Every structure is written in C-alpha cells, then in structure tokens.
Amino acid sequence: MLNVGVIGCGGMGRDHIQRITERIQGAQVTAVSDVFEEGAKKAAGIAGGAKIYTDGKALIHDPDVDAVLIVSPGFAHVDDLLEAIKAGKRVFCEKPLCTTADDCRKVMDAEVQSGKHLIQLGFMRRYHKGYNQIKDAIATGEYGEPLIMHCTHRNPEVGTNYNTPMAVHDTVIHEIDLCHWLVDDDYDSVQVIMPKVTKYSHSELKDPQIMLMRTKSGICIDVECFVNCKFGYDINCEVVCEDGALKMGTPMAPSVRKNAQCSTEITTDCFVLFKDAYDAEIQNWVDCAAAGVIEGPSTWDGYLAAVTADALVKAQESGEIEKVVTVEKPEFYK
Ligand SMILES: NC(=O)C1=CN([C@@H]2O[C@H](COP(=O)(O)OP(=O)(O)OC[C@H]3O[C@@H](n4cnc5c(N)ncnc54)[C@H](O)[C@@H]3O)[C@@H](O)[C@H]2O)C=CC1
Ligand SMILES: O=C1[C@H](O)[C@H](O)[C@@H](O)[C@H](O)[C@H]1O
DSSP states (O other): OEEEEEEOOSHHHHHHHHHHHHTOTTEEEEEEEOSSHHHHHHHHHHTTSOEEESOHHHHHTOTTOSEEEEOSOGGGHHHHHHHHHHHTOEEEEESOSOSSHHHHHHHHHHHHHHTSOOEEEEOGGGGOHHHHHHHHHHHHTTTOOEEEEEEEEEOSOOOTTOOTTHIIIIIIHHHHHHHHHHHTOOEEEEEEEOOOOOTTOOTTOOOSEEEEEEETTOOEEEEEEETTOSSOOEEEEEEEETTEEEEEESOOSOEEEETTEEEEOOOSSHHHHTHHHHHHHHHHHHHHHHHTOOOSOOHHHHHHHHHHHHHHHHHHHHOSOEEOOOOOOOGGGO
C-alpha cells in the first residue's frame, strides 16, 4: 500500500484525496498539509483520518509518507518539489510544474542530480481516451500531415485573483502540453492577440485572449482562452490534416430531444469533464511506484511547457511573435 501525503487541500487537492480514498487501488492518504489548517482538517476528514500539517516540508519528511501529491497553487510548487527530491520521495505534481522556466530548470537539475526519476506531472489530458484516439489516428498517417489546430479553453468564470498571465501558465498550459504531444512536434514561436475585453473581466485580466503557437514543422495552432464565458466549461480541440479532421470536444453528453427542444448538457467544471482522466493518471502514478518508474509526463515536459508559457506571457505584453527556445534535452529524460 502506497502511503500518500497531499500538499494543498483546495478544490483539486480534495478531489484527488477523494479519488485515492474511494477509487484508486494500492494507495491511501496518510497525511495532508495546507497553509490554512482548517482546509487541512476538512481534507483529513475526506481521507477518513490523516495526519494534519500546515508545513509541506514536514509532511515530505514524515516517515509514514512514501510519496507526495503537490496540489498547492503553481507558484508554491518549486520549494516542495526540491524538498521532495532531497528526501528521495516520489511526487505527483499538479500542473504547472512551476510558473517559470527558470524554476523548472532548478527542479530538472535537482532531479537529474539525484539520478532518480521521481516526478510525474498532472497533464491529465494525456490520459483522456478521446485525445489518445486522436493521437493514435494521426500516427497511422491515414489522415495525412496535421496542418492546423483549433482549440477553445472556456471557463464559466474565474476569481478576481486570476490575472492575464494566469491564462497562460494556469489554464492554456493544458493546450501547450496537449497540442505538441498530439502531433509529436515541438514549438518554434508564439503570439497573442487580445480581442475586446468582456464586461465580466476586471482591471488585471484581459479576457478573452487568442494564443497562437507555431510548431517547428509549421503546424499553426490557435487557442481561444475565455475564462468568463458564463455558459459552461467548454473544452475543444480540432486537428485539421491533409486528408481529414479529428475533433475532441464538449459537450461529451447525450443530446436530448423533448417538448420540441433539443439540448445537450455542457459541464461546468474540469472535475466532472476529466474525472476518468484524473483517475487514470493517479492510478498510473501509484502503479508505477512499485516499479520505481515514471510513465506519465515528466519534469522535462513541465519545463517544455513552462518555456512556451514564458514566451506567451512575453507575447501578451509585446504583441509580437516570440521565439520558443529551450535547452538541449538531458540524456536523463530521453
Ligand atoms: N489538472 C487540472 O485540470 C487542474 C489542476 N489544478 C492545479 O491544482 C493546483 C491547486 O489548484 P486548486 O485546487 O484549484 O487551487 P485552490 O486555490 O482551490 O487550492 C489551493 C490550496 O493550496 C493551499 N496553499 C496555498 N499555498 C500553499 C502552500 N505553500 N503549501 C500548501 N498549501 C498551500 C491553499 O490554502 C488552498 O487550500 C494548482 O497547481 C492548479 O493548477 C487545479 C484545477 C484543475
Ligand atoms: O487546470 C485547470 C483546469 O483544468 C481548468 O481547465 C482551467 O480552466 C483552470 O483555470 C485550471 O486551473
């Protein structure tokens, strides 16, 4: 049985604690930590009783914790990642790995130095059945070369703490990882276009945004990021190829006809829409623990996403096309 400690007991943290407690085979939550003790106490109850901490480092060094789930806000990941590597403990880190490429480099260097693959990253779309079907279909060559991708990432609404750069490193970070993974092609450059701002936004948030990414082979990707769309959690991705197009999107629900109406439910949050993908990624992480391997997205994937995100944040300000420049991939991650 893998004894798991969870750092960060907010919406995502509680969702992961519930899945480990109720659905995941081979693991249990034995400790939880949150800077707000009340949040940790609530999470401990979901786990059916777990040690309560308000300091992630103390949880990491608890001998009753075999592995750590980092589910605090992105800006807080780097310190606990470095501490877990120091302690030699396996980590599942929710996206983003870190909110800057520089911090990701620190984590990458520490993991390489440790000589052990310890970190799996929470890019759960790679565990979604539909996206895997698209990736496999493209790989057959039956649809020809991918040329263009169209994505929407729409949230019903976000809090007033959510700002313009968060649209990149907190939200579109999913498409940054998903799109290059689907077509197996790295990024060359990015650009951001700012449409008219919705009345539902605030002074620190330009919303919606159109983010453009070009891959090294010339595939052009547009991502509409609209985090106050009001009508639902609307996630779509279409890959347009030479001999066909493949689309995965919401609503992923039945179309209902009644009283001369036709309607289809759109979910309102990621916890419902991607429940199976979260279950699959956490189960894979637990299963790999026994073998001491990482099969899912790695620290390198987190670094690649962060470099692209940094370029997009720069492009938000400049309005120009910004290059995506990474370091050479270390042998350790090949
Ligand atoms: N994969 C996905 O689809 C999703 C991933 N996430 C990720 O999960 C993480 C948490 O997001 P949410 O739960 O939505 O945020 P949240 O704001 O609901 O919860 C964050 C929790 O972390 C606590 N916290 C803050 N600083 C901390 C620290 N230094 N140590 C321990 N706890 C700390 C806060 O008190 C709060 O309880 C983020 O990295 C976010 O990007 C969130 C939603 C969906
Ligand atoms: O990771 C997530 C969720 O998956 C949502 O898709 C985003 O819109 C949210 O902002 C982010 O935290």
